[in-house]
Amino acid sequence: MAAERSALGELLRPIRARVRLAVAAQAISSVAAVVPFIAVAELGRVLLENGPDRTRQAWTLTAVAAGALLVRLIFLLAAGALTHFADGELALDIRRRLVRRLGEVPMSWFSGHNSGTVKKIVQDDVAAMHHLVAHSVLELTSAVVLPVTALIYLFWVDWKMTLVTIAPLVIGLSLYSVTMAGMGKHLPEYDRAMGRINGSAVEFVQGIAVVKTFGQAKRAHGRYASAASDFADFFLGWVKSTLISKTAAEIVLSPIAVLATVLGGGAWFVTRGWLAAADLLPFALLGVGLTAPILALFYASYELRFAKEAAARVTEVLDTAPLPVVDSPKLPSGNAxxxxxxxxxxxxxxxxxxxxxxxxxxxxxxxxxxxxxxxxxxxxxxxxxxxxxxxxxxxxxxxxxxxxxxxxxxxxxxxxxxxxxxxxxxxxxxxxxxxxxxxxxxxxxxxxxxxxxxxxxxxxxxxxxxxxxxxxxxxxxxxxxxxxxxxxxxxxxxxxxxxxxxxxxxxxxxxxxxxxxxxxxxxxxxxxxxxxxxxxxxxxxxxxxxxxxxxxxxxxxxxxxxxxxxxxxxxxxxxxxxxxxxxxxxx
Structure with missing residues (x-):
């Protein structure tokens, strides 16, 4: 795992500064995304309390919400532009380096790597890093900053009700951890299975004329079908092993489950006099929104795992020793x-x-x-x-x-x-x-x-x-x-x-x-x-x-x-x- 992180970090080195700038812009955008909800919650409290400056406070909160939406839009676009331009440059650089290195390695290297494997490295593995750089990094940032910002505000409103609100999150995260536990074990087999499918498909298409000539189309197709069937069996087994924990996690983290928890806990707190009725509104508005970033966090972590594996394979090719070339070549005298x-x-x-x-x-x-x-x-x-x-x-x-x-x-x-x-x-x-x-x-x-x-x-x-x-x-x-x-x-x-x-x-x-x-x-x-x-x-x-x-x-x-x-x-x-x-x- 450390080697995979090192490989990914080394590949991302040329664009690291721009990615960090994009992360900062995304963080600002995420904070700004929470502000309108806070403004609406505070607006509800202002209107319910019927204070003397209610009108002025209401317009101030409305202006803050509108300004926050504008800030979010500007920084969101800036973050997306930075990562997509950086990703385009990275993909071009990696593919050029891969093609250049593939042109330098001994031809004997290809005897151990079929065309499907090479295609997967040059195309699919670079694409996996595209999702990480252009999308997953920003999604991970939002998945952390959004709930943290919301929770800071909710703890300020009432810390006891906040603990009730995050109870589904704690349970859901624990269930998702069970789902993620076997990922490190299954990903290498997933990549090997995909490599077998790619290889058998490419070889079948390239050799179709020969296999048809000798009446072996069914047999050649059978090799591809066998590879696909093996992959399906493996993937189905993987999914079945995580089905219960993943389903339970998504149910617990669903907006309905969180809303039911907030309203049930809030009703209990209000009837006991532990929470003012107006203070329940922020939890109903923001509590439900906490689950989406958490789910995005797990999906983005999948992309991060895939990107690390892909970076390791790309780095392995880039580190393959080329045929050595002397600095001062000699010129032959004749052609014997x-x-x-x-x-x-x-x-x-x-x-x-x-x-x-x-x-x-x-x-x-x-x-x-x-x-x-x-x-x-x-x-x-x-x-x-x-x-x-x-x-x-x-x-x-x-x-x-x-x-x-x-x-x-x-x-x-x-x-x-x-x-x-x-x-x-x-x-x-x-x-x-x-x-x-x-x-x-x-x-x-x-x-x-x-x-x-x-x-x-x-x-x-x-x-x-x-x-x-x-x-x-x-x-x-x-x-x-x-x-x-x-x-x-x-x-x-x-x-x-x-x-x-x-x-x-x-x-x-x-x-x-x-x-x-x-x-x-x-x-x-x-x-x-x-x-x-x-x-x-x-x-x-x-x-x-x-x-x-x-x-x-x-x-x-x-x-x-x-x-x-x-x-x-x-x-x-x-x-x-x-x-x-x-x-x-x-x-």
């Missing part, structure tokens, strides 16, 4: 790539790669093959520095990539993966991502070379069509668009996850043509899922359990009769089986 005794671990304990010693001569194609989980993707992503090695070094042109400026590294290394990510922006902007200053001619040339130009022109607004709005691309089209982006970057080193592995035959031919244009005369490191695509590679590296098991050309590895040869025979057998199936079906 070397993995020198490389090891890598995601958790600092279990090694995914170990003892990788590999050279990629300039202008050659190196293919990584091996069973699933052998470390192919991890090895390939080390070159564009999606994560850092835990041992050894990856170098380009004789310089450790950790000692290069990120801009220099990405000027030399481009990548095309199966899982294409496109921004919700225009087609042209997506192609220009690597080179924002590229001319229209250069963009069109890259698209032509990637075999996607004609299909872009067929879109409603051509290159100005926006992904997700008036541009909905197939898997093959998205792949060729990402290849156009890599072509425009014109990097001398290409990291390639076999981009045509899971597209239809027609798209596969077009993607392969685009890849040929991309990789010509480049240094290529490719992950191979189908062995037929690596026959012409300059060297084939067979990975197994994170280590190099074999290396050589296709011919050399077949002659060695090792792992690769067995994989090749399995590949040929699978191909023969597919051909026989096509012959039987007449395809």
């Amino acid at each position: 790539v070397r993995f020198a005794e490389v090891s890598c671990s995601y958790d600092g304990e279990t090694e995914v790669l170990s003892g990788i010693d590999l050279e990629l001569p300039v202008g050659t194609v190196t293919a990584l093959v091996g069973p699933s989980g052998s470390g192919k993707s991890t090895l390939a992503t080390l070159l564009p520095r999606f994560q850092d090695v835990t041992g050894g070094a990856v170098s380009v042109g004789g310089v450790d990539i950790r000692e290069m400026a990120p801009q220099e590294l990405y000027r030399r290394v481009a990548f095309v993966f199966q899982d294409v990510r496109l921004a919700q922006d225009s087609i042209a902007a997506n192609i220009r991502m690597a080179r924002p200053d590229a001319s229209e001619f250069e963009v069109h040339t890259a698209a032509r070379t990637a075999r996607i130009h004609d299909e872009i022109l067929a879109l409603p607004r051509g290159y100005d069509s926006v992904i997700g709005d008036d541009a909905r691309l197939s898997g093959g089209q998205a792949q060729r668009l990402s290849i156009a982006r890599a072509l425009l970057a014109d990097a001398p080193i290409i990291v390639l996850d076999e981009a045509a592995a899971y597209v239809d035959p027609q798209s596969e031919a077009e993607v392969q043509d685009a890849l040929s244009a991309l990789t010509g005369a480049k240094t290529v490191l490719m992950i191979a899922h189908r062995l037929a695509t690596v026959v012409e590679a300059d060297q084939i590296v067979v990975l197994d359990n994170g280590a190099i098991a074999e290396r050589g050309t296709h011919t050399e590895l077949l002659a060695a009769e090792g792992r690769y040869a067995r994989m090749w025979r399995a590949h040929e057998n699978a191909g023969g089986w597919r051909n026989r199936q096509m012959e039987r079906t007449g395809a």
